[in-house]
Structure formats: structure tokens, C-alpha cells
Amino acid sequence: MSALSALGQAPGSSIDVQHYRFAIDLNDADNVIKGQATLTVKFLKRADKFTLDLAKQNSEGKGMLVTALKEHGKAVMFLQDSDKLIINAKGAPGSVHSYRINYQGTPTDGLIISTNQYKHRTFFGDNWATRARNWLPCVDHPADKASVEFLVTTPAHYKVVANGLKVAEKLLPGNKRFTHWRETAKLPTKVMVIGVADFAVANPGNPGDTPVYTYVFPEDKEVGFNSYAVATKILPWFVSKIGPFPYKKLANVQSKTIFGGMENAGAIFYYEKSVNDKGIEALMAHEIAHQWFGDAISEKTWQHVWLSESFATYMANLYLEGTYGPDSLKSRLEDDRKLIFAFEKQYLAPVVDSAFKGPMINMLNTNAYQKGGWVLHMLRRKIGDEAFWKGVCNYYKLYNGSNANTDDLRAVMEKVSGTNLKPFFYQWLRTSGHPQLKISQVYNDAAKTVAIHVNQLQALPYQFTLELLVDGKLYQMNIKGAETILTLSSASAKPDIKVDPNVNLLASFVQ
Structure with a gap:
């Protein structure tokens, strides 16, 4: 896994890749792939050379070996160094150049070449976070987005799915098949x-004129076609809430991804046994939400990965709330709250974790998913449903096809709500931990009142609204300091108090 070096600027920051054209030749005799990548790049500043990401062959013979690199048919000098491809080519600011790279090798990762549970050979791209470099020469960073096309030559018995639309497919001599897919929207690698x-392939529907396809292994055809068809219900719900679907088709694919689901743009890959997963609807909702958040809008740097994962988490929860009612949302929030508190005992850090060190895969943690999702829930409650959804729609309109960070989201939400959200974003996203509240009560028999004391036990106090249900009546307390007291009339010395009855606060409670 790539470590901390990948967290900063895009490694090819002197250039902006405009378009990738990957011609890939696969075979059944061995795991060697032959590739020809044509990159259209725009120089952002004057440079004598630039760098792409590509893992070179290692001592075991795995990795990619570049055999030729040309611009307009003329050879260009290059150097492969570890996972970098250094290209000695000059460019002036704003100039656009096209480079053709011939390479081959056995991928160490990124393109998973293996057999499925039925012992049939398969090939699946699996690039998150910076694993595309193991089989594709590219700028392997979410800040550099480009359109892409794949021209794949395989033995004839295979079917190929990829980003975008299929623009050509034909049989070739030698019992081979050529398939060409093209995506015009700009994507991160x-x-x-x-x-x-x-694959067995089905088209369960075309909601809003977006074709939805199912790709499953033939042995799972019956169950897979049935379970994956729920995508035709999920997709239009998100379109109605967020805005137009960013891509021209949606394929849901049974695969060999190392993740439960991987939100590849317009071609989502799910783990092999997902066709029998009772939670497939929630999983699909998460991955389909990613098409807007993570794919269409991508984080500027990896520290802001919560903008992808938390949005997908919370949007899936909102879909389930809209489909099955508010209790489903409450239940999931309660479960997530437990996960967050347990995770904090292992790793205490803010959601926007600028000090993160370690394998990239470890960024896919409870902070990035559940805690960030909880923050979005509290934001929704703070500014109200109307402003929240308006902000979500505006955020998508503004950053579709590009990149955003946490402050960009905050600015959008401040504009729609007319609220200064800096304190909210700082305490929930840039501060580790959570409010730890002790709730106690003192009864005054003479005055027939009860004083409800709320004490914050953590070092630095948070500011938030706490809901209390006292003998069936809802009260809201504005908590700011270490102790806040609410005094109420009460005929009972021990009124029934339910803390946070609507599950709207990420806090732990002691009574």
C-alpha cells in the first residue's frame, strides 16, 4: 500500500491530464498484460520534465516495464524509478501534448487477475486509493481528473465492462474479442x-433514461438479477434529491474487489458473495451515492476523504429513512454511534486527519464513514431539511467534475443557511473525541421544581443543542459551557427523563 507520500499534492502537479486512452491486451496463458496508454496532458507551468505514477518491475519480475514512449512518433527519453515514470519532455504553460506509452508486465495489484468462486478466470480493476499505478501509467491522485477510454482485447469468451458507454465490440481473428468503452466525464483514477x-448481463430498467445493467457470474444469474435489480429503485431517489446522475449508464457488477463495494464511476463493483447479501440494498445505496460524492465530486486531498465516504454513508441512511421510515435512520445512527466510540479507544483523531500516517487503506475508518455521516446528520438538524438539501444540490452543481475540500462544503452550507458554521465544522471535524455528558437531577420539594444538570466531562466543552424528553414533553437545551442547568416545574420528585430521544447528538451519556 502507498503510504503518506501520496497524501500531498498530485505527483504530476506540473501537468493536468485531460484524457487517458488505455489499450489493454489480456490473455489466458499467463498474467502478463500488454498496454498502450495515450495521455493528453496540459502543462500548468513551464517544465523540462514531468512525472507519472507507474510501478516498475520488481525483483520478482512483477510490475510494469515501459518499452517505448513517443510524442507524435518521436522517441522521448524516460526513466522508471520505483513507482514513478519520469518523462523528459518540455512544455510551456497552457500547452497541450499527447504521449504514447507502450508497456507490459504482471500487475502486483490494481488489476486483480484471479479465479472466482466457480474457478473461472477473471480480471477486475480495483484502484482505490493509489493502486491504479500498478497497471496504468497515470497521475494517481484524486485532484487530477480526466476523461478515459478503455480498448480491451481478450479471448473471445469474455465480456468486458468499464466506465462510460460501450462504443464498439467485435470479434477478431485468433478467437479474440475487442471491446471499446468511453467515458467523457472527468474521473479520478x-x-x-x-x-x-x-458475465451474464441484464437490464432491469432505465430510470430517468439512465440504463441500469447487472453483470453477474452465470452461476449466480437468477439470484443476482433479482438482488441487484433494487438499483432501479435507489437511483431515481438520489436523482430526485441531489440532481442528475453524473454518468450515462450504471452497471452493478459482481466482482473480485477487495472491498465490500467499490464505487467505480458508472460501473460499481461488489464483492463476490454480494448477490446473496441480505444487506445488498443498503450496500448499493452507499455505492450509488458515491457516484455523486467521491466520483463526480472528489476530495482535493486524501485528508478530506470523509467528503466521499461520509456522504455515501449518510445518503444511504437517508435513502433507507425515506424508504422505510425514520426508525430505520435512528437505528443505524445508534449503531454507528457505538462504532465511533469503540473506534476512538483504538485511534483518537479528528475526521479531517492532517496528521495521519500509515497505509492508505487505514484512512477507510470509522471517522471517515460513520463519524462524518453523523456530522452531516447534525448539520441537517442544525440548519433544517430545506437548507440542508439545497446545500447538497448546490454543492453538487458547483463541484461536479472537479474537487472540493471541507471548507468548500462549509462555504456552500453557510450560504444556503445564512449561518456561521466555522465553530460547528471545527469542533466536529477538526477536533478529536466527542461530548461526554453526565445528566443528573435535583428536586426542590418546596418549589416543586426539578433542576436538570448537564455536565461536560471531556477537557474542552462543545457547543450544541441537547434534546430532553421530560415526562413526555420535549425540551431543547443550548449547551455551551462545562455545566448547564435546566429548571422545570415538576410534581414528581423523579420525572421520567429521556436524553436525546430522537438520536440527534453524537455524544455519550451518563445518568
């Missing part, structure tokens, strides 16, 4: 993929 297998 983490979601540029191909899937190659003996």
Missing part, C-alpha cells in the same frame, strides 16, 4: 476500471 469475466 481511483474509479477508472475494467471488469472482464464470463
Whole structure:
């Protein structure tokens, strides 16, 4: 896994890749792939050379070996160094150049070449976070987004799925098949993929004129076609809430991804046994939400990965709330709250974790998913449903096809709500931990009143609204300091008090 070096600027920051054209040749005799990548790049500043990401061959013979690199047919000098491809080519600011890279090798990762549970050979791209470099020469960072096309030559018995629309497919001499997919929207490399297998394919519907396809292994055809068809219900719900679907088709694909689901743009890959997963609807909702958040809008740097994962988490929860009622949302929030508190005991850090060190895969943690999702829930409660959804729609309109960070989201939400959200974003996203509240009560028999004391036990106090249900009546307390007291009339010395009855606060409670 790539470590901390990948967290900063895009490694090719002197250039902006405009378009990738990957011609990939696969075979059944061995795991060697032959590639020809044509990159259209725009120079952002004057440079004598620039760098792409590509893992070179290692001592075991795995990795990619570049055999030729040309611009307009003329050889260009280059150097492969570890996972970098250094290209000695000059460019002036604003100039656009096209480079053709011939390479081959056995991928160490990124393109998973293996057999499925039925012992049939498969090929699946699996690029998150910076694993595309193991089989594609690219700028392997979410800040550099480009359109992409895949031209894949395989043995004839395979079907190929990829980003975008299929623009050509034909049989070739030698019992081979050529398939060409093209995506015109700009994508980060983490979601540029191909899937190659003996697929059974269905089209369960075309909601809003967006064709939805199912790709599963033939042995799982019956159950897979049935379970994956729920996508035709999920997709229009998100379109109605967020805005138009960013891509021209949605394929849901049974695969060999190392993740439960991987949000590849317009071609989502799910783990192999997902066709029998009772939670497939929630999983699909998460991955389909990613098409807007993570794919269409991508984080500027990895520290802001919560903008992808938390949005997908909370949007899936909101879909389930809208479909099955508010209790489903409450239940999931309660479960997530427990996960967050347990995770804090292992790793105490803010959601926007600028001090993160370690394998990239460890960024996919409870902070990035559940805690960030909880923050979005509290934001929704703070500014109200109307402003929240308006902000979500505006955020998508503004950053579709580009990148955003946490402050960009805050600015959008401040504008729609007319509220200064800096304190809210700082305490929930840039501060570790959570409010730890002790709730106690003191009864005054003479005055027939009860004083409800709320004490914050953590070092630094948070500011928030706490809901209390006292003998069936809802009260809201504005908590700011270490102790806040609410005094109420009460005929009972021990009124029934339910803390946070609507599950709207990420806090732990002691009574």
C-alpha cells in the first residue's frame, strides 16, 4: 500500500491530464498484460520534465516495464524509478501534448487477475486509493481528473465492462474479442476500471433514461438479477434529491474487489458473495451515492476523504429513512454511534486527519464513514431539511467534475443557511473525541421544581443543542459551557427523563 507520500499534492502537479486512452491486451496463458496508454496532458507551468505514477518491475519480475514512449512518433527519453515514470519532455504553460506509452508486465495489484468462486478466470480493476499505478501509467491522485477510454482485447469468451458507454465490440481473428468503452466525464483514477469475466448481463430498467445493467457470474444469474435489480429503485431517489446522475449508464457488477463495494464511476463493483447479501440494498445505496460524492465530486486531498465516504454513508441512511421510515435512520445512527466510540479507544483523531500516517487503506475508518455521516446528520438538524438539501444540490452543481475540500462544503452550507458554521465544522471535524455528558437531577420539594444538570466531562466543552424528553414533553437545551442547568416545574420528585430521544447528538451519556 502507498503510504503518506501520496497524501500531498498530485505527483504530476506540473501537468493536468485531460484524457487517458488505455489499450489493454489480456490473455489466458499467463498474467502478463500488454498496454498502450495515450495521455493528453496540459502543462500548468513551464517544465523540462514531468512525472507519472507507474510501478516498475520488481525483483520478482512483477510490475510494469515501459518499452517505448513517443510524442507524435518521436522517441522521448524516460526513466522508471520505483513507482514513478519520469518523462523528459518540455512544455510551456497552457500547452497541450499527447504521449504514447507502450508497456507490459504482471500487475502486483490494481488489476486483480484471479479465479472466482466457480474457478473461472477473471480480471477486475480495483484502484482505490493509489493502486491504479500498478497497471496504468497515470497521475494517481484524486485532484487530477480526466476523461478515459478503455480498448480491451481478450479471448473471445469474455465480456468486458468499464466506465462510460460501450462504443464498439467485435470479434477478431485468433478467437479474440475487442471491446471499446468511453467515458467523457472527468474521473479520478481511483474509479477508472475494467471488469472482464464470463458475465451474464441484464437490464432491469432505465430510470430517468439512465440504463441500469447487472453483470453477474452465470452461476449466480437468477439470484443476482433479482438482488441487484433494487438499483432501479435507489437511483431515481438520489436523482430526485441531489440532481442528475453524473454518468450515462450504471452497471452493478459482481466482482473480485477487495472491498465490500467499490464505487467505480458508472460501473460499481461488489464483492463476490454480494448477490446473496441480505444487506445488498443498503450496500448499493452507499455505492450509488458515491457516484455523486467521491466520483463526480472528489476530495482535493486524501485528508478530506470523509467528503466521499461520509456522504455515501449518510445518503444511504437517508435513502433507507425515506424508504422505510425514520426508525430505520435512528437505528443505524445508534449503531454507528457505538462504532465511533469503540473506534476512538483504538485511534483518537479528528475526521479531517492532517496528521495521519500509515497505509492508505487505514484512512477507510470509522471517522471517515460513520463519524462524518453523523456530522452531516447534525448539520441537517442544525440548519433544517430545506437548507440542508439545497446545500447538497448546490454543492453538487458547483463541484461536479472537479474537487472540493471541507471548507468548500462549509462555504456552500453557510450560504444556503445564512449561518456561521466555522465553530460547528471545527469542533466536529477538526477536533478529536466527542461530548461526554453526565445528566443528573435535583428536586426542590418546596418549589416543586426539578433542576436538570448537564455536565461536560471531556477537557474542552462543545457547543450544541441537547434534546430532553421530560415526562413526555420535549425540551431543547443550548449547551455551551462545562455545566448547564435546566429548571422545570415538576410534581414528581423523579420525572421520567429521556436524553436525546430522537438520536440527534453524537455524544455519550451518563445518568
